[in-house]
Amino acid sequence: MNQFLIEHFVKIIAHNTGLFIRPQDWHTLQRKLLVRVNALKLSSLEEYYQLLSKDTYQNRIQLQLSSPFSYPLKPAMDNGDNGLSSEMGGQKEWKELLQLLTTGESYFFRDSGQFLLLKNIILPELIAEQRKVWQQQGKDRPTLRIWSAGCSTGEEPYSLAILLTEIIPDWQFWHLHIVGTDINSDSIKKAKKGLYGSWSFRTVDEQKKNSYFIPGKSGWQIKDSIKQLVKFEYGNLVKDNFPDFSADIANIDLIVCRNVFVYFEAEAIAHVLRKFYQTLRPGGYLFTAHAELYGQQLDGFSTKVFPESVVYQRPLVSDFVDTHPGHTGELQLPHKGQIAVDLPNGRSADFSNSLSSSYLHPTHHPKAHNSRLKHHLINPKLDANMTPIASGSPHDSLSLSIVPPIAEPLELGALESEVSLSSAETSVDVKLEELNLLFKTHQYSEVIKIAKKIISVDPNNCEAYYLLAKTFANLGNYLEAEKYCHQAIKLNYNWIEPYYLMAGIAEEKGDVDTAKSILRKIIYLFPSSIDAYLQIAELYEKEGDFTRAKKMRINVIFLLEKMPINTWIGREDDQIKVEDLLKYMKKLLVD
Incomplete structure (x- = not known):
């Protein structure tokens, strides 16, 4: 693959359509470009690039300045078959290429x-x-x-x-x-x-x-x-x-x-x-x-x-x-x-660590004990050059995170001895581990009070916003939870956990379309997010779309096979080896 040339195709496509083509999809892009080269009976990708650059006079001038070629851009040759000797040829060809670069996926009353x-x-x-x-x-x-x-x-x-x-x-x-x-x-x-x-x-x-x-x-x-x-x-x-x-x-x-x-x-x-x-x-x-x-x-x-x-x-x-x-x-x-509408607080769901049902049944867990595989996986160290399964769609590619089961409530005396936060300690230096301890022991009113004090001192503390979001989610106040998720994402667009929280809230509300949309966003932002693949697979399965569910799980297997088999993924006492999870996923496909 001529990476230098493909980079310029990526730029011209973005300039003309807004589409962002990720580096892991460049091989797929090259294959699709060659389809058009062959269809038009052109001699090379370079000639096809010149054709696409013929959209407008202004584009030709701009692309001339940043051309990947050492020679000036010139009109593509009309060989008598393609009928593309005029400027309209470039405009027509963009429409043809976009048939390959874009795919329609919609249905009635979606979301x-x-x-x-x-x-x-x-x-x-x-x-x-x-x-x-x-x-x-x-x-x-x-x-x-x-x-x-x-x-x-x-x-x-x-x-x-x-x-x-x-x-x-x-x-x-x-x-x-x-x-x-x-x-x-x-x-x-x-x-x-x-x-x-x-x-x-x-x-x-x-x-x-x-x-x-x-x-x-x-x-x-x-x-x-x-x-x-x-x-x-x-x-x-x-x-x-x-x-x-x-x-x-x-x-x-x-x-x-x-x-x-x-x-x-x-x-x-x-x-x-x-x-x-x-x-x-x-x-x-x-x-x-x-x-x-x-x-x-x-x-x-x-x-x-x-x-x-x-x-x-x-x-x-x-x-x-x-x-x-x-x-x-x-x-x-x-x-x-x-805020225009509020939700009743009658419903509640535990968002301590996860936002939807476990995607691995406890009895089928490769490490058979009472813990459950859940979302927010800690990303293992992956090869930076690892390429997910290429399909040309950002929806087909995902990071693995496994969280421990919800901590058992502490005795009140132990809590008081381990967590004593004075007003002086509600500064930027307050340890978020202590706030997490309050959250894990369901001391939600204290979490809300202290987190808001932290934010008053440090308005950019996205972890405090996220803890507020999880707390309100557990209380069933999803509107407030989503509001604080938005704030956390605003402060750190590349932090994955608030996205998962919003996906879980959407699923808990019965809004499967929204949950899938957010999970796809996670995949697009973090292409190795194994847990997002698994959650989407579960949602597809619930809808009876077993073909797509299987496709998502195949992607998971592909990602796991790129990791060292003895790597432990997860955190604390709920870790699992890549080898064990891989065996389970393969067994799941067979069953």
Whole structure:
């Protein structure tokens, strides 16, 4: 592999699409590039690079300055077969290449929590506002404008259309403008057809499916009453100019852009967010997938935290002074008064060490005793050059952490003798081990009190925020737990444990889609996270998707086989040898 040349392909792809291609995926990238080289009957990757650089005159100038070749860039030769002698050839070829670089994975009403939030709070608010505008301005019909940015094969915008017809009694009287865009032109073609297989309905009940779709030999066809509400167009979030009044993508009430930014470089995310801000009307909302914007710079957006999701709003001028496009502000958590919805504290789950059920049954544990393998594994020392299974998708690659069982409660006298924290000790120098001891012995009120004192002295103490998050999670107050997780991630974007905590909270709330989304984020950020693979495998298994569950476990085996077999992974008294865990995983696949 010509690493120097591939690096320049990575740069030009990021520049034109925002897509971040990790070094471990470069071999896969090269194979996909060669597919296009052969299809176009070009002589080399260098010639293909020149073709891609023909997108615009400005790009050619920029790429000339950073060309990987010692000779000037020149137009790719027209051999009579490829028809690519014009500048349009480069633009056309980008669309072809993106069929290989992007894959669509979607289904109807994906992330039930976010759709519940849309149904009960966000959309009713937007609908009421637009009714008011209609009455004040005397327009023919009220209008609601929604953009599904990165719509894949269309399940998301069609789900939004169905939802609107269910919550607006007189929806036929409205002008409902729903547009879906995607960088994969094949996905757009499928979306326009509106024909779907059973996998797209994995979370949809039969009644809803029969109400809005017509069964046929090739699948389920969406009814015309819904289909006519949605328009689909090819769109490149990084390169396209928007707001775009000619394409009717402007003054949008709601932008839904989920599971897109997870593939983007931070710089590209910031660029797109600035354009989203300008495209939303004041008061409009932006929805992203969970954990996609943590630590990201925002342009004037107001952050709102709900139990189901964090959402971002372009504030009204009266609500937010600095709303000009150039304003840059870091993602801020709302003050307590801004939190829109709270959760009842009746439910509780133990988040002392883990966030979901154990992924290894105690009786099947290779070290047969009462401990359980759990999440937050301590990462063993892995080869820095180790490459996960290459599939071209950041969702297919993961770090191993095994935590000990919950400590037995200490006697009160022992606790008092070992943990005596005076007000003077609630400084930056307070040992977090003592705070952890209070947490392990379920002294939650003390943990909250002391952790907040630590934060008052050291506002950047992310471990104190994380302990608060775990404490509130154990108390069943998931909203507060998520709030402190967000703060910990804001302080340390690369700390893995708050992500796991949020995934566990989502699973405990029954929001499996959110849990999987966060776990995929972990995999993307920390490609050797074995425990994230195992958790996703368990979630797939619960959904009956045994094929994907098996694929995740095969990835685990691949990672374990790259480690020395005598390496102990885990911590304290719950460690296990790589060899033992590997045997167990192989046995699990056979069984």
